[in-house]
Amino acid sequence: MNDRFRISSLLAGRLTEHGLALPDLLRLAGLPGGFLQQEKIHATTAELFALWRSVGELSPDPAIGLKLGSDPRLEKYHPAAVAAVCSRSYRDAIQRMARYKQLTCPEEIGIHEENGEATVEFIYHEADNDEPEVLIDMALAWIVSVGRLGTGGQVTPLRLDLKRATRQRELLEDHFGCRVRFKAGRNALVFRATDLDRPFLTHNEELLAAIGAQLETELQSRNRTSDLGERVKRTLKRSLAGRRPSLQDIARELGMSTRTLQRRLGEAAITFQQVVEETRRELAHHYLQQEAVELNGVAFLLGYEDSNSFFRAFHGWEGTSPGEWRSRTGAMGY
Template sequence: MSNRFRVSNILADRLSEHGLALGAVLQRASLPADLFQQERIYLTTDELFSLWRAVGETSGDPCIGLRLGTEERVERFNAAALTALCSQSFRDALQRLSRYKQITCPEMIRIQQEGGEAAVEFLFLEADQEEPGTLVDLCLSWICSIGRRGTEGQARPIRLELTRSLQHRETLEAHFGCRVRFNAARNAVIFRASDLDRPFVTHNADLLKVVGEQMEAEFREWKAGASVGDQVKQTVKRSLAGKRPVLGDIARQLGMSVRTLQRRLTEAGISFQQVVEDTRRELAHHYLRQSTVELTEAAHLLGYEDTNSFFRAFQLWEGTSPGQWRSLNSSRD
């Protein structure tokens, strides 16, 4: 997938509504002054981060990301968000959002369920710097607003995990209605696993059929154009944390038999293990650039049984240890 994010022109209106001068924001972000006059707006990950960093710095409002992540006007929802709102349950909504994210940008929504909890995490796959706090606040607030609206307030987060250091605790806890853990290994919002099965009162079968079919058509088109290696890599990234990828599980998620997936990988001249290792290597770089992610946590998130296995693999990839690589690349954060 190319390193391009599609940005809606509606964002310009929303920023203006919150009192931000677009010219000042774009100048601070070193982006073209006519950006929002373009018919189609595409930004790289670095440019997207610059934009949202500039929004936070220009506004001077610690709540700006939270406010922008809570959209009450349904007519402003994009097709994926509208599909989520019309879904049968919170779980259904999250799975649809995760599925359709693959079409549009190098960003992934990962849902990790463990021990009665379900964590929803955003991963920016091409990032080589930490995510701006404003963008993190927007993404997590947006997920919570979808769940809250669909369940009439029944699906409530039980914890927020942020990689940033302690700041604005009272503001964040008041907005999300839960405690916040700072200096965490990830940016994620945690729900009770049972909340994901709450039905959506906003479920609309007719509208879901119309919008959902449009999204599924786009997904099929994307899938047809994506190589089997890219499809496997995206699926592995969504299911990697805490467990070793298994060919059968990946094949099932792609809607193929194990035999078909093996044949297509062979035809492409790659192996399943090769794709897994390439995926782990990419994500290892991502996690090591996050200063709050401990090496033991990185090993777990990459699906290794122990830290030594991760260290050995990383030494083969890079010719150095994870700690040394982090030190050498810290200037890029």
């Protein structure tokens, strides 16, 4: 997967508005002094995390991430965010944001519905450590901000799950309007599934068509040059939790017929089963390095019916058990 985030040229101005001195910020992050003045700004996951950790360390405002993610000025939005606000419903908006994220970074918006609840989280597949808290605050605040703007304030999450230790509870609960569960195994918003079907008062079909057409053209161009196996893998990573997606499911997500996907995989000399196993192995390594995720939880997140099936598969990949691998690689908790 290409580890390149495209950073908006407006970011430098937004950080300055919040009282941050860019030279100090970049120095602390270990980035070049002209990093945010480039015509096209790209960063690796490690560089992006270093930047946002530095924002958190230098800013005296504990709400800076929430404020950056809730900016109501449309001129500050990426075109994908404008398209989201112009969408037909909250579900349509989140799906558009998830789709167009592919244009700017190796970060995905995961959406999972179960038992009347809808979970939305940001997934950084190239991350070697936990996401900076300011970045998580900003991303999740952005999701809620789009929903509130589109529905006229009718969307409130049921719960906010955060990996971090308990702090700033009152600030976070006041902003999101829901209880916060700290020391969770993920950073995610949980909504009523029915809230995703709320229509957007800001729906604008003409503007949506104009912006959407350009974004779709960019996306199609990118997809034509993207490795099919990696595209299937990215889609699987969004869909594995609690179930095993079928070839038909993935084809539908990729906007092609099952027959076409099967043919193109064959032309690339790979099988769907091979991609599924590679995806599960990569995600297993990622989850096992997260001390808060239990082994049974890893099996669920990888779409296995039971823990024994996961243990057998992992032993086949690594020649050892998940618990032994976790201990050997230095992860904690087991």
